[in-house]
Amino acid sequence: MNWIRFALWLSAxxxxxxxxxxxxxxxxxxKLPEDKNSHELSFEEYSEPVREIPDTEPQIYDSSVLSSGGVSLKQLFNLAxxxxxxxxxxxSF
Structure with a gap:
């Protein structure tokens, strides 16, 4: 029995x-019963919506950082x- 015949038998x-x-x-x-919803589960959970109250006072941190955003590579070399x-x-500049 060669590999091709083995592969054909195996695939058959x-x-x-x-x-x-x-x-x-x-x-x-x-043969199954006609009721198609017999094995269907459904869950409903009621949750009360929560309204978030925005902060009226801005948060001030004691830091010398003026911005926390990213800088480009050129700006990074200028800062260096x-x-x-x-x-x-x-x-290396």
Missing amino acids: IYFAYYAALICWDFLRSS REEAIEYTRPV
Whole structure:
């Protein structure tokens, strides 16, 4: 028996097995009762909506940081030249 014949036999066995399973499911589904909602579960949970109250006072932090947004690479090198940021390795300009 060579590999091609083995592969053909194996694929034929798998095809027959899965075809039998599909036929078995079709035959079994025709015997089921007509009530299709018999196995359906549904859950409903009521929750009260919560309204968030916005803060009226702005939060002020004791920090020298003016902005926490990101900067571009060019701005990063400019900040390094001005020694406005602390860096641990030398940066090639």
